[in-house]
Amino acid sequence: MKIFCLLSVLVLGGCANVQPWERGYLAKPEMAFDPNPATAAQMQHMYASKEAASGGYGVGGGGCGCN
Amino acid sequence: MSCRNEIQLFSDSSETAQAAFEETVEEVQRIELLWSRYRPDSIVTCINESAGRKPVVVDEETAGLLDYAATAWRESDGLFDITSGVFRRAWNFSSDHIPTKETVNACLPLVGWDKVVWQRPEIYLPVSGMEIDFGGLGKEYAADRVASLLVEHGWIALINLGGDIVASAPRPGDEPWQIGIRNPDAASRLSGHLPLYSGALATSGDYERCIEVNGQRYGHILNPRSGWPAADGPASVSVIAQNCLLAGTLATVAMLKGVEAKRWLDSMGTVNHLVW
Amino acid sequence: MRSALHALAAAAAALPLVSLPVRAGQIEEAKTGLNLFSYQERDGRIGVLSPTAWVQAPVARDLDFEARVTFDSVAGASPQYVSNEGGPVVHTLSSASIREWRKEGMFKATRWLGDDSLSLGADVSSEHDYLSQTLSTDAKFEFLNKNVTWAIGASVTGDAISFTGFPDIHQRRVTRGVFTGITQILSPTDILQSNLAFTNGRGYFDDHYEYTVSFLGRRVFLDRDRRPDARHSLSWLTRWKHYVPALGAALGLDYRYYQDSWGIRSHMSELSWHQPLSTTWSARPVVRYYTQSAASFYSTTVASSSGVSSSDTRLAAFGTLTLAFNLSARLGDRDTFEIGAGRYVQRSSWRFGSGSPDLPRFDASYAMLGWTRTF
Numbered sequence: 001m002k003i004f005c006l007l008s009v010l011v012l013g014g015c016a017n018v019q020p021w022e023r024g025y026l027a028k029p030e031m032a033f034d035p036n037p038a039t040a041a042q043m044q045h046m047y048a049s050k051e052a053a054s055g056g057y058g059v060g061g062g063g064c065g066c067n
Numbered sequence: 068m069s070c071r072n073e074i075q076l077f078s079d080s081s082e083t084a085q086a087a088f089e090e091t092v093e094e095v096q097r098i099e100l101l102w103s104r105y106r107p108d109s110i111v112t113c114i115n116e117s118a119g120r121k122p123v124v125v126d127e128e129t130a131g132l133l134d135y136a137a138t139a140w141r142e143s144d145g146l147f148d149i150t151s152g153v154f155r156r157a158w159n160f161s162s163d164h165i166p167t168k169e170t171v172n173a174c175l176p177l178v179g180w181d182k183v184v185w186q187r188p189e190i191y192l193p194v195s196g197m198e199i200d201f202g203g204l205g206k207e208y209a210a211d212r213v214a215s216l217l218v219e220h221g222w223i224a225l226i227n228l229g230g231d232i233v234a235s236a237p238r239p240g241d242e243p244w245q246i247g248i249r250n251p252d253a254a255s256r257l258s259g260h261l262p263l264y265s266g267a268l269a270t271s272g273d274y275e276r277c278i279e280v281n282g283q284r285y286g287h288i289l290n291p292r293s294g295w296p297a298a299d300g301p302a303s304v305s306v307i308a309q310n311c312l313l314a315g316t317l318a319t320v321a322m323l324k325g326v327e328a329k330r331w332l333d334s335m336g337t338v339n340h341l342v343w
Numbered sequence: 344m345r346s347a348l349h350a351l352a353a354a355a356a357a358l359p360l361v362s363l364p365v366r367a368g369q370i371e372e373a374k375t376g377l378n379l380f381s382y383q384e385r386d387g388r389i390g391v392l393s394p395t396a397w398v399q400a401p402v403a404r405d406l407d408f409e410a411r412v413t414f415d416s417v418a419g420a421s422p423q424y425v426s427n428e429g430g431p432v433v434h435t436l437s438s439a440s441i442r443e444w445r446k447e448g449m450f451k452a453t454r455w456l457g458d459d460s461l462s463l464g465a466d467v468s469s470e471h472d473y474l475s476q477t478l479s480t481d482a483k484f485e486f487l488n489k490n491v492t493w494a495i496g497a498s499v500t501g502d503a504i505s506f507t508g509f510p511d512i513h514q515r516r517v518t519r520g521v522f523t524g525i526t527q528i529l530s531p532t533d534i535l536q537s538n539l540a541f542t543n544g545r546g547y548f549d550d551h552y553e554y555t556v557s558f559l560g561r562r563v564f565l566d567r568d569r570r571p572d573a574r575h576s577l578s579w580l581t582r583w584k585h586y587v588p589a590l591g592a593a594l595g596l597d598y599r600y601y602q603d604s605w606g607i608r609s610h611m612s613e614l615s616w617h618q619p620l621s622t623t624w625s626a627r628p629v630v631r632y633y634t635q636s637a638a639s640f641y642s643t644t645v646a647s648s649s650g651v652s653s654s655d656t657r658l659a660a661f662g663t664l665t666l667a668f669n670l671s672a673r674l675g676d677r678d679t680f681e682i683g684a685g686r687y688v689q690r691s692s693w694r695f696g697s698g699s700p701d702l703p704r705f706d707a708s709y710a711m712l713g714w715t716r717t718f
Contacts, residue, residue, distance in 0.1 A: 037397060047633070050657060053635060055576065058522065059481045
């Protein structure tokens with residue numbers, strides 16, 4: 001069984017650009033605020049039907065008889 | 068300035084992984100020492116300081132890269148040119164204004180690989196003030212060298228030197244490495260992924276370092292023959308090839324092909340991605 | 344043209360470099376997915392089964408499109424009245440079991456103008472006694488080398504409320520909203536978003552299925568739910584994502600402050616940890632705490648025959664805790680499967696400060712199955 005290792009270091013000089021293709025940390029799927037838009041919408045819908053507060057995640061988002 | 072580098076690999080133990088990692092760090096540092104134009108003792112500094120004065124005899128590895136640079140210059144009709152760093156004297160990409168035509172033109176006599184006398188193992192820059200740099204080759208070469216070392220040891224690894232990426236082999240189970248694509252539009256736009264099983268990916272782009280005047284974008288990739296960036300060119304070009312050196316060269320040349328960029332890359336059958 | 348490639352490859356081959364076979368899949372920019380969400384309240388209350396289908400795709404070089412349709416099937420009993428007949432205040436469920444359906448569809452089109460964008464969206468939710476329609480627009484601008492995104496937006500929602508059994512009675516409500524937000528890349532491992540949203544609603548807010556019954560000595564008072572005809576709110580949400588390179592994991596921290604003209608103040612915080620476990624599996628535990636104060640007119644007894652009053656538990660003071668766990672598996676190039684479950688508990692004693700007395704403990708659980716394909 002091979003184990004997985006991640007090694008990272010700052011070494012090379014002379015490159016300042018953040019590339020669009022960069023396998024950078026920000027581009028990793030784990031760094032998305034909402035990994036799945038449908039799941040996020042369903043969670044917000046559930047909370048809105050049980051709690052007085054809602055909103056702040058963006059514009060739109062429909063109303064519903066449940067709240 | 069530095070950039071973030073990362074190696075992911077599959078190993079039998081963390082000690083052997085650490086040993087492999089240290090070896091790659093040494094290799095990257097060795098290449099940087101050899102070719103950095105910022106270091107007073109590098110071969111590149113030596114060549115540049117001897118411009119207009121005397122030829123310099125170079126080592127085997129530097130000769131190999133100069134041969135490659137000569138081929139790239141010839142095959143790109145002069146668009147890929149390691150002497151074009153001279154334009155940095157005219158262009159300041161951290162400012163918000165573009166240089167005058169006169170300032171740029173003043174650099175032209177100091178640019179052009181055709182002026183360089185390269186007779187392996189001797190190189191001579193005939194005009195004082197001329198310079199070469201491996202800015203468009205060194206990082207790519209380093210990524211490829213690291214990949215070579217890891218492949219020799221039989222490692223399965225993904226190397227990322229500041230955006231120059233090499234996948235030595237698919238992940239166990241024939242799984243691809245997922246290369247995240249961040250669009251130039253930072254956090255807001257849909258981002259995608261490229262499944263890379265093996266090969267090298269390099270990107271050339273100008274949206275991070277560019278000057279905008281009256282809606283016209285001036286990127287930092289300059290045409291060596293004019294000293295100006297290509298009009299109507301892509302904002303960034305990414306190419307996948309058998310090694311990073313090749314991918315990086317194709318990406319840089321494509322940037323200077325302007326509207327022809329996509330057609331040029333497709334005609335060679337490369338896997339590519341352009342952002343306009 | 345190929346000869347240039349061959350000449351370059353040959354020149355590179357002279358160097359001490361490996362030449363790797365090029366093998367890559369297609370760049371994936373579009374996503375589509377199906378979700379099945381199941382929600383069940385304890386003690387035979389509401390249960391919801393909710394399938395969703397969605398797509399996000401660039402349809403042209405400068406145009407992105409997003410759409411989602413959801414179908415909710417709701418079954419169970421809902422709270423109908425609050426009574427103090429036996430002494431203490433009791434929340435009583437409707438004896439009739441309901442079965443209702445809700446359909447929701449949304450779409451959003453985003454036009455890119457260079458680095459900036461303009462979006463238009465619409466959302467419609469329909470039930471047999473409730474129709475909600477929203478139009479929204481937002482614009483996003485990039486600053487400082489695209490490290491900062493500024494968003495502004497506005498929306499308008501029209502709700503049409505009807506009464507089961509009274510087909511001639513219709514009520515309306517209009518809610519306008521404005522939104523602004525900043526998303527900033529702080530470092531190669533940190534991204535921060537802060538959004539401010541205001542809403543201004545006018546019209547009918549009552550829950551016409553809810554009653555409060557009060558026994559005072561031998562007299563009985565019955566009052567239906569009556570609320571103010573306006574509601575203004577402010578939501579301030581801040582989200583932070585931090586990548587931990589040593590663990591290959593991402594930490595998420597959200598905080599939201601909310602207040603409205605009904606006297607409700609609330610705080611929400613959510614902590615998540617997204618941990619890849621292998622090349623295939625990744626886990627995401629989430630903890631969420633939420634607390635709110637009661638609306639100024641919240642009351643479990645009939646206070647007077649005039650004015651506003653509601654015994655709706657959602658307007659009470661309480662705290663809630665959510666514990667959730669998601670597991671996802673990436674199989675092959677383009678498919679991701681997700682399974683998740685969570686428990687949601689509401690208690691008046693968990694209110695930061697003190698909660699409303701007589702509020703029953705509320706307990707629900709949910710589960711979700713998801714499939715996402717990128718192409």
